[in-house]
Amino acid sequence: MDNHFETGLDELRQKLLTMASHAETAVNRAVQALVQRDADLANRVKEDDRVIDHFEIEIDEFAIQLLTKAPLATNLRMVTVAMKISQDLERIGDEASKIARRARDLALEPPIKLNLDLPRIAALALDMLKAALDAFVNRDSTAARAVIPRDKEVDALNKHIHNLLAQYMVENPSVIGCCLHWMVASKSIERIADHATNVAEDVVYLCEALDIRHSGMKSQPVPA
């Protein structure tokens, strides 16, 4: 295999992992800002998001340059998967920003008397992301496949939080605004788990040259 290309691939993977660590930081900060009612911390998420956005552009350009040097179809798959993962990370950054905005708004209001356990759903979503990225680094499709069903747990928890809030709103119409902020934040976390699932599916595709997206784990052979 072409050594120049291999070095490029390593660099691409490294850029992606750096981008991923920024995305994780952004989500962690946003959730912490939300739970601890910390508007300053929420403001810092905006800067994280800018860094992440910049990475997406840089990775795209790097990948396109790399594609001109790719000797084999398998390599092309690796590069295009990296571009897709980068796009998912960028959107995780956007969701972190949305959570941070809600955190700022909520920090101005008195807290609602409802135990929502946002940290738990956030931890689940971030664990999924971490596991998907580890699977990418190790090219471990078994580990990547194990991430995918965990999305259902996050969906269920988000639905539970949504229902708690909807019920609370009926009983306390004066805090509907706050409840809507919490609902949107929980939904953003649920979407972060969706992006982690996308990453895991891309890793399976990369490893197995199968496309399991949109098939509910049922794998489909790819035409040669």
Added chain:
Amino acid sequence: MDNHFETGLDELRQKLLTMASHAETAVNRAVQALVQRDADLANRVKEDDRVIDHFEIEIDEFAIQLLTKAPLATNLRMVTVAMKISQDLERIGDEASKIARRARDLALEPPIKLNLDLPRIAALALDMLKAALDAFVNRDSTAARAVIPRDKEVDALNKHIHNLLAQYMVENPSVIGCCLHWMVASKSIERIADHATNVAEDVVYLCEALDIRHSGMKSQPVPA
């Protein structure tokens, strides 16, 4: 230029436009189902979404095969942009499905007495998508650039609808559930406009080899 590659590019463009017309149909049906309280029509959106999902997989594979034959970096950009647009169209299909689910739920409840003008925000979002795709077909970066600021109008309209509903919920706590369905549907339409904006940004990038994403229309030169 390689003729074989050119024919492949044409085929890729054609697949993308067919996929786009399915996405437009799905959104139109979902919004119609919502406004006309038509659960049967809402069910048909699920089938549309399946077709769209299948197209995403097909386009990805086709694009990767095509990349192996691409003689120049400009061609690679065309192919990778097509993959990105396909991903946005796939997500538009997902949003249409979400709207359709809310339409089914709302069809079971008595209508709320609030004039929301969902058809208008939906028409704005679909117009943006159509304009972005036309710009893609015609490789017209001026037309693509004109799409981008229109996203603000959709954002404002979604915020207006959100506020109307939040106010209505305070006054009518018994219909909070229905109001939340409408809120989610309006937010889905707003996200469709976001995807249309992504498509427009990709077209500008394709035409100008500039990346205007995340820069608020401020263009950045791409490193050679």
